[in-house]
């Protein structure tokens with residue numbers, strides 16, 4: 001067993017979209033920093049970032065109903081939707097920069113225009129959707145949103161979903177032409193290929209077993225070659241833990257106080273996939289519905305057109321489930337070994353509070369294919385079982401922590417946890433995920449390299465013209481970004497926002 005020791009500027013743990021994004025940002029900001037990546041699998045983008053492990057929605061809150069909540073007075077709060085949309089605009093700008101600088105050759109390899117829609121039925125949900133539309137459609141971030149409760153119009157938008165649909169109760173949908181389907185797996189691989197060409201050392205099939213602080217303030221990683229079991233010790237000035245579901249265990253190993261008291265709750269997922277070209281050709285949209293009662297917000301069912309390797313298919317789900325693994329390729333002991341003395345009470349409190357969620361998830365796991373087909377038939381009334389196959393999706397590990405809302409609160413967002421001196425950071429949580437990778441990695445940069453941020457600002461603004469600006473305060477900039485990124489990425493651009501009166505908005 002060898003025990004070699006090297007020192008590098010930056011180590012990125014995990015070859016998913018997050019490490020790919022941070023590595024690409026840093027290589028543009030400080031090309032001479034030495035970066036090494038360790039990944040336990042044989043390729044980049046094989047866990048949650050893989051194209052078949054997530055839904056590929058460019059989350060911009062155009063259609064995901066869980067980002068807009070109805071307040072007790074009936075009005076709809078769109079503040080979370082605005083935040084998610086602004087974050088997606090940041091990703092679009094960075095990806096456009098990579099394309100314009102020829103660091104990415106062909107945007108069609110990872111992004112495509114696919115309209116985003118919300119679809120609801122029943123009086124209550126139709127009223128909610130209309131109010132959501134009223135709150136959003138005059139906002140420049142959501143320009144081009146249309147609403148309809150006319151079955152003939154809906155049949156034009158979503159013929160497959162309207163075919164053989166029995167008319168029982170009202171239905172309605174909103175649609176935005178300029179939504180996107182993103183192949184995050186391809187994007188991850190493209191970014192790693194680029195990093196490799198810039199001399200970033202990418203070590204596949206290396207598992208990071210341990211992280212410790214050295215007496216001279218560096219971080220030392222114990223890294224195991226999975227093929228032959230040899231162990232290396234690698235030191236770095238800065239470590240990013242981008243291990244996806246594997247991040248919590250690594251954060252715990254680092255021992256930083258900021259990582260104490262945090263737990264993780266794994267939610268597994270299943271999709272149904274259809275590759276029958278006759279059916280696929282009848283649907284071209286990502287259509288989100290309402291979450292079933294008791295379901296966690298990120299398992300809202302949706303029927304998605306996917307564009308993978310320039311070929312379209314349909315994906316339905318995810319059906320949430322329970323598995324104690326923290327990674328799809330993880331261990332059945334992941335959940336239990338994440339319980340430590342410092343998070344035991346928090347985890348127990350979460351366990352008690354989330355009994356009904358756990359029961360719901362276990363029931364979901366037990367569902368037969370035919371039961372899942374019934375859920376799909378809410379979207380495609382005449383769906384046939386033989387056209388759909390089951391596909392195991394990625395794992396999501398939700399954060400559990402003590403918050404103002406109480407002990408052991410389950411969180412549904414992502415969170416950057418970093419050491420006070422900025423020498424190590426980890427990304428925990430799952431949603432909105434890959435779509436917001438650039439904003440989240442900018443947050444890592446701001447938290448961990450505050451001494452450099454001022455000097456880096458001109459380059460950051462070159463890569464992300466809206467850097468440091470609240471987009472909503474600059475409608476002109478929103479229009480400019482929509483159109484320049486659509487052009488760079490080869491996407492449909494939003495129609496110009498036509499200011500409408502409240503009365504016109506109500507009429508739809």
Ligand SMILES: Cc1cc2nc3c(=O)[nH]c(=O)nc-3n(C[C@H](O)[C@H](O)[C@H](O)COP(=O)(O)OP(=O)(O)OC[C@H]3O[C@@H](n4cnc5c(N)ncnc54)[C@H](O)[C@@H]3O)c2cc1C
Nearest residue numbers: 014016017018040047048049055057208243244246433435
């Ligand atoms: C069912 C589902 C649907 C989703 N849908 C969407 C969507 O529509 N839109 C969206 O934007 N996001 C979506 N997401 C979220 C998105 O996929 C994730 O947020 C994103 O891919 C996370 O990227 P990551 O780089 O953090 O993790 P990952 O892609 O999981 O990468 C982490 C890597 O770290 C490696 N690793 C872990 N531990 C170690 C270790 N000890 N040593 C070495 N390597 C290690 C793993 O092997 C893995 O390759 C979805 C996720 C799921 C599961």
